[in-house]
Amino acid sequence: MVKSTSKDAQALFQSLRSAYAATPTNLKIIDLYVVFSIFTALIQVVYMAIVGSFPFNSFLSGVLSCIGTAVLAVCLRIQVNKENKEFKDLPPERAFADFVLCNLVLHLVIMNFLG
C-alpha cells in the first residue's frame, strides 16, 4: 500500500478546485445559498447547546427553516443542472416555480411554529 502524504492531499484539493471552477455560475450561486443555510443552522445548534433548549419550538422552527431551505435549494440544483440527464425534459422555469411554491409553504409553517 502506498503511503499517503500531504502532497497527495494538496493534489486532491487542487484537482477538486479546478474541477469545480468549470461549474456554471447559476449552480455556484445555489451552492453558496446552501452553505449559508447550513452555516446558520449550525450557529443555532451551538447557541442551543449554550443557553439550553427552553423555547424548544422556536429552536426547532429556526433550525428546520434552515435545513428545509437547504434541502429545497439542493433539489433545485439537481433539476436545473444541465449535466443531469434525468431531468432533461423538465424546463428550469418549472423547477424554479416548484422551488418558490415549496419555500412559501415551508415559511408559512415555520412562522406558525416559531412563536
Next chain:
Amino acid sequence: MSKLLIFLTLIPLLPILTTSFSLENPSSRRVLVLLDDLALKSSHSVFFNSLQSRGFDLDFKLADDPKIGLHRYGQYLYDGLILFCPTTERFGGSIDLAAILEFVDSGHDLIIAADSNASDLIREIATESGVDFDEDPAALVIDHSSYAVSNTEGDHTLIASDEYIKSDVILGSKKIEAPVLFQGIGHSLNPSNSLVLKVLSASPSAYSSNPKSKLSNPPSLTGSAISLVSIVQARNNARILISGSLSMFSNRFFRSEVQKAGSPTKHEKSGNEQFLTELSKWVFHERGHLKAMNVRHHKAGEADEPTIYRVNDDLEYSVEIYEWSGASWEPYVADDVQVQFYMMSPYVLKNLSTDKKGSYFTAFKVPDVYGVFQFKVEYQRLGYTSLSLSKQIPVRPFKHNEYERFIPAAYPYYGAAFSMMTGFFIFTAVHLYSK
C-alpha cells in the same frame, strides 16, 4: 275534645321526641344494658350513675328477656350496647351474634365485659371484634409480682395494673395515679387486626391459668401479651370496649383501697373509677370524635371557589375541624393535619397551620401538571375518629394566548427564520437575473 287538642299539640313535637344520635349532636343517647342478674344494677351502680349523669338514658334488661330487641321498624332503638352478661349462652328476643355485629357495623358503640366462665356467645362476639379470650374457661390472669395486696394471701388473681396505653384522648389528660384492680380472664389481640388496641395490659410477670389446679403445661398466654382491657375503633368509627373482668366495673372495686405488691404507697381509692369513666367517655364518643366542615379553596387574592385551576396558579385551602366534647363542638388544635393535592399520588403534601379556633389553612402553588386532582385530608390519629375528606378539582394547562409571546432567549431563532426568508428573496432575484 280536650284529648284531640293535646294530640294536635303533640304532633309538631314528634320529630323532636324521636331524634336520636346524629353526627351533629351526639347527645342524649340511649344505651341498652344487658345483665345476667338485676342485682348488678345496684352492685355496679357507680359506673351506671356516672353514665346517667352524663346524659345517657340507660335501659336495663335481663339478657334472656324475650322482649328485648335492638331495632324496630328498621330503626335502631339504641345508640350503644353494654353487655354485662358474661355467662349468657343465648340472648332473648331478636338479639344474637349477627344482630350485635350488625349493630356495630352500622356505627354503634359496644362495651363487653367478660369474666371467667365466659360463655361461647360472649367469646364469639369478642373474637369478631379482634380479641381472643383464653380458651380455658376456668383460667384467670395470675400475677405473683404485681398483685394487689390484701389481708389474706389469696391466689394473686386480683391484679393491680398501671400499664395503660399512652394516649390523652383515650384516657383523659389527667394522669391516673392509683393502679387499676382487675380480676378476670385475659385475652390476646388478633395480630391480623390492626384496629384493636391494648388499653390496659398485664405486667411481664403475669400469666393466664386456672388458679385452683397445678400448672402442668406452660400457660398459653403470658406476660405483656395478655391484654386486660382492649378497645377497637372500627373503620366506620364505631367503638368497642372489651374487658376481661366484670368485677372491675363494680362499686366494690371502685371504692376499694389498693396497694400494689412491692410498692410502699397505699392509695385510698383504686384507679378503676377514673380509668373506666374516662374510657367510657371515649367509647361513647364524648372525646376524640372529630368532624370537618367548610372545606374551601380559592385562588390567592380571590374569594370565590373556581371550577377549574390553571397549572402554576397560587391557591389557598382551608378546612374547619372540631372535636365533640360531650356537650358542644370545640375547636380541635393540632399541628399535624396535612392536605394532599392528589392525582394517583400526592403532588403536594402540606401541613396545615391553625388559628387555634378550629380553622386550618395553607397556601401552595398548583404543580406544573394538568389533570383531575383532588384535595385530600386523610387524618388518622390514635384515639381520634378518622377524617377522610376529598374534593375533586380539574387543573388545565395554559391557554395558547397565556404563553409569553416574544422570549429574548429565542431571538436568534427568530433571526434565523427571517434571515432565511430574506435569503430566499435575494436568492430568487440573483437566480432570475444572473443569466
